Amino acid sequence: xxxxxxxxxxxxxxxxxxxxxxxxxxxxAHLRNLTNQSAEFSEEIxxxxxxxxxxxxxxxxxxxxxxxxxxxxxxLREVFRDCGDIEFRTFYIAKRKVLLIxxxxxxxxxxxxxxxxxAFMSQTNSGNGTxxxxxxxxxxxxxxxxxxxxxxxVLEQASTAIETVxxxxxxxxxxxxxxxxxxxxxxxxxxSVGGADNEHVLRGPNEAFNEALRDNIVLLRRRSxxxxxxxxxxxxxxxxxxxxxxxYVADLVKPGLVEEVEKRLSxxxxxxxxxxxxxxxFLADHPWTPFPQAQTxxxxxxxxxxxxxxxxxxxxxxxxxxxxxxxxYNALMQITDDYTIQPIISSSIRLMRGLAAxxxxxxxxxxxxxxxxxPGMLPTSMAITVAExxxxxxxxxxxxxVMMEILLEVFQEAVVRLPKKISGAASMIxxxxxGTTIVQAGIINPLLVVVIATTALASYSxxxxxxSMALRWLRIPILVLASILGLYGVILGILMVTIHLCSLRxxxxxxxxxxxxxxxxxxxxxxxxxxxxxxxxxxTKEFGAQDQTRIGDGDG
Amino acid sequence: MVMxxxxxxxxxxxxxxxxxxxxxxIGAQIMLAPRSLIADTEQGAWLSIIIGGVLFYLAACLMxxxxxxxxxxxxxxxxxxxxxxxxxxxxVLWFTLLFFLQVIQIFSGVGKIITFHMFDRTPPEVVILAxxxxxxxxxxxxxxxxxxxxxxxxxxxxxMLGIVWMTSALNLQPENLLPLWPMNxxxxxxxxxxxxxxxxxYECILLLLPLVxxxxxxxxxxxxxxxxxxxxxxxxxxxIIFIIGSLTVGNAKNVPYPALVLIRSIELPGTFIERxxxxxxxxxxxxxxxxxxIMMFFIAQVCMRYYHHFDHRPWVLLWVPIIYVVSVLLxxxxxxxxxxxxxxxxxxxxxxxxxxxxxxxxxxxxxGKAVTRCG
Numbered sequence: 001x002x003x004x005x006x007x008x009x010x011x012x013x014x015x016x017x018x019x020x021x022x023x024x025x026x027x028x029a030h031l032r033n034l035t036n037q038s039a040e041f042s043e044e045i046x047x048x049x050x051x052x053x054x055x056x057x058x059x060x061x062x063x064x065x066x067x068x069x070x071x072x073x074x075x076l077r078e079v080f081r082d083c084g085d086i087e088f089r090t091f092y093i094a095k096r097k098v099l100l101i102x103x104x105x106x107x108x109x110x111x112x113x114x115x116x117x118x119a120f121m122s123q124t125n126s127g128n129g130t131x132x133x134x135x136x137x138x139x140x141x142x143x144x145x146x147x148x149x150x151x152x153x154v155l156e157q158a159s160t161a162i163e164t165v166x167x168x169x170x171x172x173x174x175x176x177x178x179x180x181x182x183x184x185x186x187x188x189x190x191x192s193v194g195g196a197d198n199e200h201v202l203r204g205p206n207e208a209f210n211e212a213l214r215d216n217i218v219l220l221r222r223r224s225x226x227x228x229x230x231x232x233x234x235x236x237x238x239x240x241x242x243x244x245x246x247x248y249v250a251d252l253v254k255p256g257l258v259e260e261v262e263k264r265l266s267x268x269x270x271x272x273x274x275x276x277x278x279x280x281x282f283l284a285d286h287p288w289t290p291f292p293q294a295q296t297x298x299x300x301x302x303x304x305x306x307x308x309x310x311x312x313x314x315x316x317x318x319x320x321x322x323x324x325x326x327x328x329y330n331a332l333m334q335i336t337d338d339y340t341i342q343p344i345i346s347s348s349i350r351l352m353r354g355l356a357a358x359x360x361x362x363x364x365x366x367x368x369x370x371x372x373x374x375p376g377m378l379p380t381s382m383a384i385t386v387a388e389x390x391x392x393x394x395x396x397x398x399x400x401x402v403m404m405e406i407l408l409e410v411f412q413e414a415v416v417r418l419p420k421k422i423s424g425a426a427s428m429i430x431x432x433x434x435g436t437t438i439v440q441a442g443i444i445n446p447l448l449v450v451v452i453a454t455t456a457l458a459s460y461s462x463x464x465x466x467x468s469m470a471l472r473w474l475r476i477p478i479l480v481l482a483s484i485l486g487l488y489g490v491i492l493g494i495l496m497v498t499i500h501l502c503s504l505r506x507x508x509x510x511x512x513x514x515x516x517x518x519x520x521x522x523x524x525x526x527x528x529x530x531x532x533x534x535x536x537x538x539x540t541k542e543f544g545a546q547d548q549t550r551i552g553d554g555d556g
Numbered sequence: 557m558v559m560x561x562x563x564x565x566x567x568x569x570x571x572x573x574x575x576x577x578x579x580x581x582i583g584a585q586i587m588l589a590p591r592s593l594i595a596d597t598e599q600g601a602w603l604s605i606i607i608g609g610v611l612f613y614l615a616a617c618l619m620x621x622x623x624x625x626x627x628x629x630x631x632x633x634x635x636x637x638x639x640x641x642x643x644x645x646x647x648v649l650w651f652t653l654l655f656f657l658q659v660i661q662i663f664s665g666v667g668k669i670i671t672f673h674m675f676d677r678t679p680p681e682v683v684i685l686a687x688x689x690x691x692x693x694x695x696x697x698x699x700x701x702x703x704x705x706x707x708x709x710x711x712x713x714x715x716m717l718g719i720v721w722m723t724s725a726l727n728l729q730p731e732n733l734l735p736l737w738p739m740n741x742x743x744x745x746x747x748x749x750x751x752x753x754x755x756x757x758y759e760c761i762l763l764l765l766p767l768v769x770x771x772x773x774x775x776x777x778x779x780x781x782x783x784x785x786x787x788x789x790x791x792x793x794x795x796i797i798f799i800i801g802s803l804t805v806g807n808a809k810n811v812p813y814p815a816l817v818l819i820r821s822i823e824l825p826g827t828f829i830e831r832x833x834x835x836x837x838x839x840x841x842x843x844x845x846x847x848x849x850i851m852m853f854f855i856a857q858v859c860m861r862y863y864h865h866f867d868h869r870p871w872v873l874l875w876v877p878i879i880y881v882v883s884v885l886l887x888x889x890x891x892x893x894x895x896x897x898x899x900x901x902x903x904x905x906x907x908x909x910x911x912x913x914x915x916x917x918x919x920x921x922x923x924g925k926a927v928t929r930c931g
Contacts, residue, residue, distance in 0.1 A: 379828045498705060
């Protein structure tokens with residue numbers, strides 16, 4: 001009996017098996033699983049909700065705004081996740097939550113504080129609760145009654161709201177309203193308006209476009225008070241959403257041209273637009289030609305002059321290089337200085353430029369052809385001199401010319417790529433190596449050096465760098481033709497280039513413009529030559545301007 | 557108001573038609589034809605040139621009249637309607653052959669001349685092939701491009717050719733032209749017809765007139781084409797007069813290419829220019845090229861229209877090997893070359909003075925009947 005009364009201490013688990021440590025561990029693990037699963041469910045439900053929201057939103061919209069600000073905020077925070085420079089500022093007015101979203105370094109916060117936050121606070125302090133409630137019913141009345149900023153836009157779409165934040169404007173959302181308000185407070189670091197780096201003029205304006213689209217538009221507007229100068233802004237680039245301004249003069253531009261430009265621009269499907277040349281490749285009618293198919297300029301005066309010829313300008317945010325279409329040979333070969341010097345001199349210079357373009361392509365080929373196949377065409381004394389000079393060089397003339405071309409290209413690339421301080425030294429080395437040492441070493445004959453140097457100078461005299469590049473590129477195939485078929489090959493090469501140029505179109509216009517077209521004889525007055533300004537009474541027909549009269553527009 | 561140039565790529569002005577006629581007509585024959593003409597007509601060659609100019613202008617006017625009856629159609633479309641299926645086929649084939657025969661002769665002649673004067677060690681086949689490639693590239697383009705090429709050549713190549721040729725005036729001795737009014741009228745009249753190879757190419761009117769703006773009147777067209785023939789006649793006169801005046805008839809008919817022989821003899825003392833024949837050839841190649849390219853385009857156009865295709869380019873590519881092979885075959889066989897020349901001459905004259913008048917007559921009769929029935 002005593003034995004049976006003895007008290008024994010046992011483990012709880014021995015009495016209650018469910019209280020064992022193993023069991024507790026199992027239960028804990030189970031609990032953890034459940035917690036994880038519920039978290040997963042929660043995430044899945046969240047995703048489903050987002051998807052449902054997206055489903056109800058149009059295809060090109062990430063979601064739609066609702067009247068519940070917390071939900072809108074949650075979705076926006078999801079969109080701006082890991083964007084450390086996005087600020088979410090919350091405050092309350094009449095017990096309603098107000099959310100201000102902006103990009104920290106691209107927004108003028110002083111203006112934001114003054115025109116938005118202070119304006120809202122002053123409304124709160126006024127104590128007129130009924131009035132406040134009345135104003136806070138829709139964004140339009142808030143924009144009209146509270147916000148003091150100059151540029152405000154009511155936004156209904158989420159994509160536009162996101163874009164407005166990314167451009168530096170502030171986005172205002174209020175609980176109970178399914179719209180947003182874009183407040184123009186963008187302010188960012190930019191270069192001030194400077195001189196043209198690539199298009200110098202001797203007499204004439206020297207202001208040039210910079211990287212800011214707005215500044216560039218201002219530079220144009222400041223030069224013309226014409227209300228017919230129109231401007232349409234597009235956004236291109238799936239990711240960068242770069243602003244593109246399409247400019248034209250409404251009563252001059254050829255009917256259908258602006259629409260065609262916009263159509264081609266809207267068809268550009270690319271993630272980023274960082275330079276205007278990317279767009280040029282998309283706009284081009286012939287992507288494989290070496291010739292530029294849009295005129296590039298950084299000069300507002302040149303852009304404006306082109307617009308008043310009936311052409312269309314394209315400004316790209318982030319680059320000073322603007323584009324003008326349609327592009328013709330004549331347009332590429334003209335510069336502002338042509339109009340600031342005497343017409344007769346300017347006409348001679350234009351003719352000289354045409355000759356320089358010819359020399360830039362064909363001179364080395366003509367040299368190789370004459371030296372290799374037709375030395376008889378040279379005067380006897382000159383033929384003997386050339387033969388003597390060539391006797392020192394171990395290479396055939398074609399190889400000599402190709403070597404010199406390669407050296408020239410390498411030299412040019414080096415000078416362009418090097419910092420300005422070192423490029424001077426590179427020029428010196430180039431001059432010494434190419435000009436002197438190679439000749440002294442007997443590798444290249446001096447006459448060829450003269451030929452190549454003349455060719456290089458001729459290509460430098462081109463007003464358009466891209467056109468000059470095209471001429472440089474063409475030299476090698478023509479050289480090959482010259483080395484195979486002599487002058488016959490050169491002539492065939494000239495014919496091929498002519499056919500190619502005749503076949504090129506820029507927005508429906510011939511690349512050669514009015515040149516050699518008997519129907520456009522009147523265009524010659526300001527293309528091959530330039531007549532005095534008072535005789536230039538009509539616009540060039542090559543761009544199809546609606547109003548052909550240049551002088552006396554207002555005469556009726 | 558004339559809008560921008562290439563908006564209406566399928567249309568052209570009367571002036572442009574006139575230029576195309578000039579560029580099509582002036583081609584290789586300015587080098588190839590003078591010898592035989594001088595041999596036949598001697599000092600009267602200049603009269604034959606004028607007679608030829610008038611004759612072929614009249615033929616061109618007949619073509620204009622015919623083409624104006626069908627302003628939206630070319631010969632390929634209306635010939636079968638006027639002369640039935642087989643008659644139409646024969647006329648279209650005749651028309652195509654006319655261009656084809658000229659093209660192969662020109663290629664062959666150019667191959668010989670370039671090889672002889674510029675590359676004595678290069679086979680003419682290579683010379684022909686190189687030119688054929690360039691002509692094909694041009695013929696593959698659309699009409700807007702070809703029209704622009706023709707105008708470009710008209711302004712550049714023809715002025716270069718004219719400048720180089722005018723230097724031959726330095727050797728001109730007017731007494732060689734005497735007697736200025738020879739008595740052998742029959743030979744001169746025959747010579748007028750035999751100048752057809754020089755003027756040939758105006759047949760393109762039958763293909764191109766639908767492209768000219770529809771409102772253009774017959775008289776305006778006739779005046780413009782008259783201007784073109786005036787230029788052609790003047791150009792050929794300058795060639796013949798300078799050749800006879802510098803070389804004499806006796807020498808000119810005994811050399812294969814008198815124009816080149818003449819220009820070779822020119823010396824420009826005190827200048828760096830030597831061997832002017834090379835300069836003349838360099839100016840002549842683009843002139844030949846534009847004739848060949850446009851003729852190849854016409855051949856392809858005729859085929860395209862006949863078989864109701866939308867694109868002429870496959871036809872260009874189809875004709876290229878045929879043109880090359882036949883041109884090369886003509887190189888080594890002078891007799892065949894001459895025979896083809898005669899065949900082309902007769903085919904050309906027959907087309908201009910038999911086929912076209914018949915077509916015009918038939919068309920007028922049909923229209924007259926239609927009016928009577930309606931009335």
